[in-house]
Amino acid sequence: MRLFALKMLFGDAAKFYGILLGLGFATLLISQQSSIFVGLMSRTFGFITDTPQADIWIADPDQRYLDDNKALRTTAVQRIRGIEGLDWAVPLFKGLIMVQLPDGQRQMSQVIGIDDASLIAGPSRMLQGSLDDLRRSDGIIVDERACRREFMVKRPPEGGAPRPLRVGDILELNEMRAEVVGICKATQTFQSQPVVYTTYNRAIQFAPPNRRLTSMILASPEPGQDIDRLCATIRERTGLAAFPTDDFRNKTLNYWMSETGIPINFGTSIILGFVVGVAVAGQTFYNFTLDNLKYFGAMKAMGATTPRLLGMVSLQAATVAVLGFGLGIGVTSLFGLTIPGDRLAFRMTWHIPLIAASAVVLICVGSAALGMYKVLRLDPAEVFKG
Amino acid sequence: MSIAASRGGPAVLARGVSKAFGSGDARVIALQGADLELPCGEVAMLVGPSGCGTTTLISIIAGLLARDQGQLEVLGTDPNALRGDQRTLWRLRTVGFVFQQFNLIPQLSVAENVAIPLVLAGVRRAQALERASDMMARVGLSGRERSAPLKLSGGQQQRVALARALVNEPRMLVCDEPTSALDGATGQSVMELIVETCRHPDRAVIIVTHDERIFRFGDRIAHMDDGRVDRLTDRHGTALGLGAPERTALGFAE
Numbered sequence: 001m002r003l004f005a006l007k008m009l010f011g012d013a014a015k016f017y018g019i020l021l022g023l024g025f026a027t028l029l030i031s032q033q034s035s036i037f038v039g040l041m042s043r044t045f046g047f048i049t050d051t052p053q054a055d056i057w058i059a060d061p062d063q064r065y066l067d068d069n070k071a072l073r074t075t076a077v078q079r080i081r082g083i084e085g086l087d088w089a090v091p092l093f094k095g096l097i098m099v100q101l102p103d104g105q106r107q108m109s110q111v112i113g114i115d116d117a118s119l120i121a122g123p124s125r126m127l128q129g130s131l132d133d134l135r136r137s138d139g140i141i142v143d144e145r146a147c148r149r150e151f152m153v154k155r156p157p158e159g160g161a162p163r164p165l166r167v168g169d170i171l172e173l174n175e176m177r178a179e180v181v182g183i184c185k186a187t188q189t190f191q192s193q194p195v196v197y198t199t200y201n202r203a204i205q206f207a208p209p210n211r212r213l214t215s216m217i218l219a220s221p222e223p224g225q226d227i228d229r230l231c232a233t234i235r236e237r238t239g240l241a242a243f244p245t246d247d248f249r250n251k252t253l254n255y256w257m258s259e260t261g262i263p264i265n266f267g268t269s270i271i272l273g274f275v276v277g278v279a280v281a282g283q284t285f286y287n288f289t290l291d292n293l294k295y296f297g298a299m300k301a302m303g304a305t306t307p308r309l310l311g312m313v314s315l316q317a318a319t320v321a322v323l324g325f326g327l328g329i330g331v332t333s334l335f336g337l338t339i340p341g342d343r344l345a346f347r348m349t350w351h352i353p354l355i356a357a358s359a360v361v362l363i364c365v366g367s368a369a370l371g372m373y374k375v376l377r378l379d380p381a382e383v384f385k386g
Numbered sequence: 387m388s389i390a391a392s393r394g395g396p397a398v399l400a401r402g403v404s405k406a407f408g409s410g411d412a413r414v415i416a417l418q419g420a421d422l423e424l425p426c427g428e429v430a431m432l433v434g435p436s437g438c439g440t441t442t443l444i445s446i447i448a449g450l451l452a453r454d455q456g457q458l459e460v461l462g463t464d465p466n467a468l469r470g471d472q473r474t475l476w477r478l479r480t481v482g483f484v485f486q487q488f489n490l491i492p493q494l495s496v497a498e499n500v501a502i503p504l505v506l507a508g509v510r511r512a513q514a515l516e517r518a519s520d521m522m523a524r525v526g527l528s529g530r531e532r533s534a535p536l537k538l539s540g541g542q543q544q545r546v547a548l549a550r551a552l553v554n555e556p557r558m559l560v561c562d563e564p565t566s567a568l569d570g571a572t573g574q575s576v577m578e579l580i581v582e583t584c585r586h587p588d589r590a591v592i593i594v595t596h597d598e599r600i601f602r603f604g605d606r607i608a609h610m611d612d613g614r615v616d617r618l619t620d621r622h623g624t625a626l627g628l629g630a631p632e633r634t635a636l637g638f639a640e
């Protein structure tokens with residue numbers, strides 16, 4: 001009867017495709033919106049993930065998330081270095097500075113100044129040049145994505161068509177000379193400003209006089225030291241906030257989750273996807289079962305046992321679940337693969353298909369259960385009624 | 387004519403069968419002490435005015451409905467004594483059904499519809515379809531195996547339903563108003579087919595009908611009124627015995 005159950009399903013083309021589209025659409029909405037949400041949210045702490053060398057993040061106690069930099073005194077790093085148990089501690093500058101391109105265009109950019117000596121917290125991937133090139137005078141490394149967009153040189157001084165910014169170009173940061181010595185791939189920031197890397201001391205010079213301060217301090221313990229205890233010590237001795245990497249990442253994430261409307265926004269879409277799935281697919285599947293109820297009744301009269309009939313309904317439900325989910329997740333994946341990552345934050349973690357699948361299963365199990373209830377209550381004597 | 391003298395052994399022995407639906411003010415008594423005795427090898431008609439309980443009685447005989455009171459034996463079994471799926475499987479082995487509304491599944495081909503009872507009985511698909519095709523030949527529908535049921539005329543659809551009812555060779559065929567959805571001539575030809583294919587010493591056919599034009603196909607006509615069988619006649623209306631002595635002779639111990 002399994003094949004017959006499937007033929008009954010496929011044979012009712014209008015309902016079958018209705019159910020498939022409903023489930024596919026629900027899966028698409030749920031998985032795509034979740035993926036964009038996760039993508040956006042992971043951008044908020046991208047810099048933390050990109051700086052695996054740092055185990056401890058030290059900031060002003062009032063700082064709420066990664067980019068919410070409250071300045072620290074430039075001497076703070078000396079005090080941190082005085083704490084025993086730390087292998088190293090380096091200052092970090094993060095701030096917005098006006099960048100002027102060779103053709104005179106100006107663009108507010110996120111400048112990251114990394115420790116001059118160790119170059120810790122530099123970009124994770126270099127496309128041209130090397131991190132060490134930052135040691136050259138006036139050296140900066142710019143993000144490849146920005147070169148093609150915000151840093152596009154529209155009227156190159158040498159003449160010719162507009163071109164991306166490139167190694168060797170001379171810029172002005174806050175009216176001070178800077179030379180592009182490398183191109184990197186930086187994790188996109190949440191606000192999507194162009195990212196420029198340079199050394200800490202140079203960044204301090206680029207910054208306006210009143211903002212020549214340390215943004216954060218990164219540190220790492222000596223082998224065998226307990227990170228939580230070190231953080232506690234730092235807090236006690238300096239009055240600054242200190243977090244293990246995971247805690248700092250979660251603090252950042254929590255800020256965006258609880259202090260912005262973003263989760264509500266995406267949550268609404270995801271719930272909407274589920275509701276559409278229930279309304280369209282669940283409803284249609286239930287109607288499909290109702291339509292077939294008289295045939296199930298006739299089969300029951302002819303000798304189909306209840307488990308057998310329930311088996312048919314389950315098989316029909318399982319089939320639409322698998323196909324509908326496959327359709328939706330397929331379209332989402334295609335979407336994720338086609339849209340360039342720098343255009344849209346899209347990150348499908350393994351949880352997302354699982355969540356979408358659970359939603360589809362819930363819809364199908366729910367509507368199949370309603371249908372099955374009808375089949376169970378079916379009085380085979382009803383088949384004689386005209 | 388007593389059942390002992392008829393062509394086969396007893397197919398149906400029913401005595402004092404009662405059935406009510408609902409309760410309180412909504413209580414409807416469908417059967418009140420119906421007695422019926424039908425032998426194998428005959429075509430029996432169950433007739434009577436609308437609402438007299440014919441459908442209820444064949445539903446009980448066919449094991450679709452449980453009676454409230456009375457005694458019943460169908461081909462040696464009391465379907466009521468079987469529980470749930472046991473009774474379903476008994477129906478699968480024993481009873482073929484023809485419904486007023488043909489109840490063919492529109493998404494399946496004609497042959498697949500016919501094959502359903504075989505597939506339910508565990509016959510493999512290919513073999514089931516082959517036997518379905520043979521059965522279709524017997525009801526005059528050769529070559530229509532792959533057709534969609536709704537492409538066929540009403541009479542053809544009822545032939546398909548008949549083929550489906552007979553495909554696993556049940557000993558009893560139960561038809562509820564098999565001709566009422568068909569025009570007169572088509573109804574006659576479907577009845578001819580039923581009688582032709584089903585009259586068999588080992589087999590019993592029970593047909594519920596209000597259609598007097600098909601009474602002539604019955605070997606024995608049970609006239610029902612008000613939840614009882616009150617007369618048994620042959621096709622010409624001649625009374626057949628329905629006396630108490632014969633019934634006790636049938637073997638229900640008092």
Ligand SMILES: Nc1ncnc2c1ncn2[C@@H]1O[C@H](COP(=O)(O)OP(=O)(O)O)[C@@H](O)[C@H]1O
Nearest residue numbers: 407408414415416436437438439440441442443
């Ligand atoms: N499931 C049911 N619930 C309530 N009443 C019923 C049900 N089935 C039959 N009846 C009633 O029982 C009586 C006999 O019905 P039925 O056997 O269908 O008559 P018919 O001889 O017309 O086939 C009728 O009054 C009918 O309304």
Ligand SMILES: [Mg+2]
Nearest residue numbers: 440441442562
């Ligand atoms: Mg009736």
